Amino acid sequence: MKEVIIATKNAGKAKEFQTLLAKKGVEVKSLLDFPHCPDVEETGHTFAENAILKAETMAEYFHTMVIADDSGLSIDALGGRPGVYSARYAGEEKDDQANIAKVLEELKEVPLEKRTARFHCALAVAMPHRRTVVVEGTCEGYITEEPRGENGFGYDPIFYVPQKGKTMAELTKEEKNGISHRANALAKLEKQWNEIINNGE
Numbered sequence: 626m627k628e629v630i631i632a633t634k635n636a637g638k639a640k641e642f643q644t645l646l647a648k649k650g651v652e653v654k655s656l657l658d659f660p661h662c663p664d665v666e667e668t669g670h671t672f673a674e675n676a677i678l679k680a681e682t683m684a685e686y687f688h689t690m691v692i693a694d695d696s697g698l699s700i701d702a703l704g705g706r707p708g709v710y711s712a713r714y715a716g717e718e719k720d721d722q723a724n725i726a727k728v729l730e731e732l733k734e735v736p737l738e739k740r741t742a743r744f745h746c747a748l749a750v751a752m753p754h755r756r757t758v759v760v761e762g763t764c765e766g767y768i769t770e771e772p773r774g775e776n777g778f779g780y781d782p783i784f785y786v787p788q789k790g791k792t793m794a795e796l797t798k799e800e801k802n803g804i805s806h807r808a809n810a811l812a813k814l815e816k817q818w819n820e821i822i823n824n825g826e
């Protein structure tokens with residue numbers, strides 16, 4: 626089985642890639658499988674910049690093709706925040722519950738029709754001696770007034786998906802993988818997939 630390294634330490638993302646790529650006969654390793662690998666500081670101002678930073682640093686470290694995901698939630702009423710700071714919105718400890726509480730507090734006075742938001746995902750594929758490929762995907766929705774659902778990770782319990790009539794955390798993993806920003810970005814790599822899993826050859 627072909628193996629692909631996803632440069633993430635986020636267990637929720639790693640699991641989603643495992644399911645998404647299993648369909649392609651690809652086994653996913655994440656940075657959680659390599660506890661001694663270095664941390665990459667996310668100094669970019671866009672999802673794409675951070676994804677490139679993570680993918681290229683790790684492709685150099687592993688001497689092989691690496692895919693990185695930089696993603697987050699943009700809320701219109703908050704001028705696009707938390708955006709690239711989604712993971713650490715309420716502090717360095719990357720606490721999903723605290724991040725959700727902070728967003729709900731900030732949106733306390735905002736009526737439902739103005740709570741529009743979208744998830745973004747930038748995927749960067751870095752291959753040794755090749756130019757890095759970047760694709761992006763989004764998923765549109767609303768921020769609810771309280772969390773609902775147990776599945777997924779991050780802000781999923783407060784992200785309402787109108788086309789499903791449920792929050793992202795109320796969707797099964799198959800349903801989320803059918804509509805998510807991550808799946809939409811990955812679909813854009815379809816044409817290059819054979820080249821990617823053969824590591825640029």
Ligand SMILES: O=c1[nH]c(=O)c2ncn([C@@H]3O[C@H](COP(=O)(O)OP(=O)(O)OP(=O)(O)O)[C@@H](O)[C@H]3O)c2[nH]1
Nearest residue numbers: 633634635694695696697698711712778779780781
């Ligand atoms: O409800 C959610 N459903 C999703 O599908 C999703 N995708 C991203 N996010 C949020 O955005 C941050 C990414 O930040 P991020 O790309 O820097 O990742 P991270 O720091 O968690 O891990 P790493 O991949 O950098 O190691 C995450 O922590 C989450 O808060 C999501 N929330």
Ligand SMILES: [Mg+2]
Nearest residue numbers: 635667695712
């Ligand atoms: Mg990160």
